[in-house]
Amino acid sequence: MEVFRPSSLYEALEVRAAHPQAIPIAGGTDLMVELNFGRRRPEAILDVSRLPELQVIGREDGRVTLGAGVTYARIIRELADHPALAQAARTVGSPQIRNRGTVGGNLGTASPAGDSLPVLAVYDAEVVAASTAGTRRIPWREFLVGPKRNALAPDELIVAVEWRQPDGPGSFSKVGTRNAMVIAIAGVSLQLDTAARRIRIALGSVGPTILRAPEAEAFGAGILDESGAWADPRAEVPADALGRFGELAAAAARPIDDIRGTAAYRRHACAVLARRALTWALDDRRLAAG
Numbered sequence: 001m002e003v004f005r006p007s008s009l010y011e012a013l014e015v016r017a018a019h020p021q022a023i024p025i026a027g028g029t030d031l032m033v034e035l036n037f038g039r040r041r042p043e044a045i046l047d048v049s050r051l052p053e054l055q056v057i058g059r060e061d062g063r064v065t066l067g068a069g070v071t072y073a074r075i076i077r078e079l080a081d082h083p084a085l086a087q088a089a090r091t092v093g094s095p096q097i098r099n100r101g102t103v104g105g106n107l108g109t110a111s112p113a114g115d116s117l118p119v120l121a122v123y124d125a126e127v128v129a130a131s132t133a134g135t136r137r138i139p140w141r142e143f144l145v146g147p148k149r150n151a152l153a154p155d156e157l158i159v160a161v162e163w164r165q166p167d168g169p170g171s172f173s174k175v176g177t178r179n180a181m182v183i184a185i186a187g188v189s190l191q192l193d194t195a196a197r198r199i200r201i202a203l204g205s206v207g208p209t210i211l212r213a214p215e216a217e218a219f220g221a222g223i224l225d226e227s228g229a230w231a232d233p234r235a236e237v238p239a240d241a242l243g244r245f246g247e248l249a250a251a252a253a254r255p256i257d258d259i260r261g262t263a264a265y266r267r268h269a270c271a272v273l274a275r276r277a278l279t280w281a282l283d284d285r286r287l288a289a290g
C-alpha cells in the first residue's frame with residue numbers, strides 16, 4: 001500500500017488529483033476500523049493529518065471556520081462558546097478517540113450517527129471542499145446525501161466547515177445503551193437564533209441521514225412568540241406546548257428497527273430529547289437574563 005504524506009494543502013490536492021484512488025486519512029478512527037476488519041483495502045492512502053490549513057479555528061465578521069483536521073479534544077477546549085458543538089464533541093468515543101477524531105472525518109464518513117453532524121445542521125453550516133480546480137462551499141444538506149454517502153468529488157478534500165456564529169443557547173444530547181463509548185440510538189441538536197426569532201432542531205441516528213424538523217421549528221418559534229418568551233426570557237412557556245414541540249420533532253424522524261433500538265423507541269427518544277433541549281434553551285436564556 002502506498003502512503004502519501006503531504007505537508008501542505010496544495011501538495012495534498014496535487015496528490016488527490018493524480019491519485020484519486022488514494023483514500024484520505026485524518027485521525028483514522030473510522031478508516032482504521034475498516035482496514036482492520038478487512039472491509040477496505042485501498043491501493044493508497046493520503047495522510048491529511050499534517051496539513052496546517054486543516055488545523056485552523058477562525059472567526060471573522062461573525063463567521064466561524066473550523067478546519068477539517070481539528071480534533072474533538074480541541075473543540076472542547078477552544079469552542080466553549082459553541083455549547084452544542086462542544087457537547088457533541090464530549091460525547092464522541094473516549095479521550096483517545098477525541099484526541100484523534102476530527103469533524104472532517106465525521107463528514108467524510110457521513111454516518112447518520114455522526115455526533116457532530118446534527119450540530120452542523122442546526123448551524124446551517126457549509127462544507128468547504130477544495131481541489132486543484134478551486135474551492136466550493138456545499139450546504140450541509142447537499143453534502144450529506146445518504147447513509148455514509150457525501151457529495152465530495154473524487155479529486156476533492158474537505159478543508160473546513162463554516163457557519164454564522166450562533167446568537168442564542170444550543171445543545172446536543174444523545175441516547176445510547178450506556179453513557180460513554182456508544183453509538184447514538186437517537187441524537188438531537190437544538191439551536192435558538194434569538195435575533196431572527198427562530199429555532200433550529202436536527203435529529204441524528206433516526207433516518208438515512210441527518211434530518212431537520214421544520215414543523216417543530218415553526219411551532220417552537222410560534223409558542224415563544226405567543227408566550228412572549230422571545231421578548232422576555234422570564235416568560236413561562238406552557239409544559240403542554242413543550243411536549244407538543246417534542247412530538248412534532250419526533251414526527252420528522254424516519255427511523256428503522258435495528259440491533260441498537262426499535263423505530264418506536266427511537267421516535268420516543270427524539271420526543272424526549274427535543275422537549276428537554278427546548279426546556280434547557282429557555283432555562284439558559286432565563287439564567288442569562290438574571
Ligand SMILES: Cc1cc2nc3c(=O)[nH]c(=O)nc-3n(C[C@H](O)[C@H](O)[C@H](O)COP(=O)(O)OP(=O)(O)OC[C@H]3O[C@@H](n4cnc5c(N)ncnc54)[C@H](O)[C@@H]3O)c2cc1C
Pocket residue numbers: 023024025026027028029030031032033048054068069091092093094097100101102103104105106107108109113114115116152156157158159181182183184
Ligand atoms: C471506539 C470508537 C468510538 C467512536 N465513537 C464515536 C462517537 O461517539 N460519535 C461519533 O460521531 N463517532 C464515533 N466514532 C467514529 C469516529 O471517531 C468519528 O467519525 C470521527 O469523527 C472520525 O474522524 P477521523 O479524523 O478519525 O476520520 P478518519 O477515520 O481519518 O476518516 C474517516 C473518513 O473520512 C474521510 N476523510 C477524513 N478527512 C478527510 C478530508 N479532510 N477530506 C476528505 N475526506 C476525509 C476518510 O477518507 C474516511 O473515509 C468512534 C470510533 C471508534 C473507533
